[in-house]
Amino acid sequence: MFKHWIAASRFRAGLVITLVSLTMPVAAIAAEARKAPAPAASTEQPAKERPAKKAFEFILENGLDLVVIPDHRAPVVTQMVWYKVGAADEPPGVSGIAHFLEHLMFKGTEKLPGSQFSKIVALKGGDDNAFTNQDVTAYFQRVAKDRLASVMEMEADRMVNLRLSETDVKTERDVILEERRSRVDNDPASLLQEQMMAALYRNHPYGIPVIGWEHEMRQLDREDALSFYRRFYAPENAILIVAGDVEPDDVLALAEETFGKIPRHGKTIERERPAEPKHDASVTVTLEDPRAGRTTVQRFYITPSYASAKPGEAEALDLLGRVMAHGTTGRIYKHLVMEEKAAASAGGWYSDSGLDSGRIGFYAIAGEKNTPEQMEAAIDAVVEDVRDNGVTQKELDRARTGLLAEHVYSSDSISRLARQYGWRLAAGMSVEDVEDWPNRLKAVTVDDVRKVARDYLVDENSVTGILEPAPEHTSRVEEKPAPAGKDKS
């Protein structure tokens, strides 16, 4: 699943964003969010048979949704808390506050003052981090199973007891501004994607970057963070996922002793987002930048996501995305790179995890002699063909085999499994929906795929982004003596 640069994480090592620089310099991929998980044996089961139950769900009295995924292969456990709030829930004028709050959640509570959270997890031999996107904010730890109780206590504590000092807030604001420079301002491809999203969404907040607009980030303060926190952080707005070497009843008991003690928020937690109007024109955004490597063309279409789709549509889009853009066997690569030689590399993705909409995207990176017009025309040709003629049964079967196999591969990692459930549940799906996904995928026909291609690969709902190198790129090297050491001269 692709996330442009719309997801931001607390630390570079956070798993949400990976830059793939050879074949897809412009594409950021969050592989772990790729698919809902399936039981390992699903590919060999008859289509109608229900897969074996993997996850156990409990709703605590205060509304907290607890999901336990036992896996006893290694004596470790992943805990994740998913808050159903993201950047698209921010009030106007404070873009970046959801992500800023995520950073500040590590700054202490009454019980654990100061920035001790991660240090204590490390003392317990664990790793921890967090990430924010348009629709969710998630915090996670990986620890030995006998440390679960204590990290759960800490996670529950910061759900409602955050304490922030003015100094910490100011210092951390500098950190997120540096984060923005690293992720966006230093990279023209990211700058262009930010502009493309802003152009694609005229009214819906998906057009505002998760990290925030710089001028608004500079103004974010302690009160902005706390009021956002008080509004959205509550047991009935959270999903707790525990995966690994644990038993469901034991985890339930632990959760009741910790998260279970937190009273309900009480007030209705509203996530009202302005809707996207009907689009009457497609948009093209061009960025000329001396730092651009090769000319790059990208095309995004607004589509349904798993959360917003009519039944069966997202599964069909998933398969369409794979037929169009999977690696070197997808139509985009084959047509642009192998046949037409219109690009050095090309590909695409289906971003399926949004609450209100998803996107299908394609990209092409120029070879030495390719022009943006040539690349755009070639992408248009592939899109037109699939809109008019759909896909073949053979293509559909291969795509389906591939998606189901990826499922088995990713179910092999406990932490990936936890994430996959998290993405889907946070978007409103049930555990049953998640576990039944292979069956729904098996039911998709070539007609279903042709229909979603015709309905959603619509010019008016698209944006085209062109990144072009400006001519005068020259780098210089300056040799300077190192400054003297302050006490070693």
Add this chain to the structure above:
Amino acid sequence: MRMTVRTSLIAIGLSVAAAAQTFLAPSALAQKALPDPTAPTVEETAQGKTMNIQEVTSPGGIKAWLVESHANPLISIRFAFFGGASQDAPGKDGQAYFVTSMMDEGAGDLDAAAFQERADSLAMRLEFDASRDVMLGSLQTLTENKDEVFELARLVMTEPRFDEGAMTRVKAQILAGLKYDENDPATVASLAWDSVAFEGHPYGRPIKGTHESVAAMTTDDLRDYVRRVYARDKLVVSVVGDITPEELGKALDTLFGGLPEKSDLREVAEAKPPLGPSRKVINMNVPQSFAQFGFRGIARHDDDFIPAYILNYIIGGGGFSSRLMEEVREKRGLAYSVTSNLFPYRHGSVFVGNVATKNEALSQSLQVIRDELENVAEYGLTPDQLKAAKSYLTGAYALRFESSSSIANQLLWVQIEDLGIDYVAKRNALIEAVTLDDVRRVAGRLLTPDQLITTIVGQPVEEPVTAGAPARLPTPQNRLR
């Protein structure tokens, strides 16, 4: 030759106490749990889990380490050939990397498109990567497709096609990637650092090559590299998943049996990074400067390696718990990320860190880092700091054994670094054995903040240079074009 299977039972200890207890008596544990080959290989003990590492030798004499696990219907294989990018022929920078990029471009009677469709319909995952010292391979298959996947992978290993058309296509992709890298501050800083620290050595050359070297690469060059490096005497393999030792024995002969017995490697000299201080600034019009800094490290088989590894964790390897993160990010908000690493390459080790800070404040970040390095070099650590580091490093070791592919990866690196089949069982005890005096001694040896090699990409606002600095200028070298 007969197939042999040797077994080494190891326990992944979790709490510090449990780990110590387990590792004091590995043989007793092994006896207690000793293997019925048909029994599940991962079983519960009082200490946690034990993991049964079997050394399998195929009928053809190819060795692999195997952890059987039938919980999921898949098999993860990792393998490596010694060689890597340091075996690129002189003037042919990027040769190994080019070879890795061609491994899915057709083999045997299948051209690129036919091969890729076949691989795709079998859900085969085959990836290659060139590092400095080794060519890394990763193969994953579903159990149900394993025979066909092994056969297809055999073709890749023994009959890669290197067709002209595919070569032209891949060349264009590598060149586009290089063009992108030229504008990526982190990549430019890192290449510049290597070219200073490893001047005149293969490690100083770019793994992906240069525009000129890649443009000039021929199919003969690719074949020459494969001939020299892909051989059974320089191969290590680890396997985790749904496969028995007998099945694996056959698979190993299928996959690698057709390779020549002997490799033909060039000798690689020992690298000796120069002593700094030196500083190179590469001008790039970006708001944030990226800096890489470092000095000589400590080799993997040096007695001081483990203390050095602990030191690196404390300085900049420990994420939010590291001292650099504390001083640069938490206290001052100067950067989003600041890290350090110890890279013990086979022919030369370095300690390398990096930081990205807005142009106006980069020199402040670098000063804070330098002060911190001096602080540790001078005063060593407190008992609490060492204890905290050990607690993390021993506790978190188990987290590396979470999935089939991560276990296979761990076992592969234990083999690449030649640490022995019992290393996983011994490793936490090695960490525990390090004393405060060890760390202090090694800090004095490793940390030489007055000899830092620094490369910076961006437009840093420099502080005035203090007069009288002993300037050591590196040879001017600019990899940018």
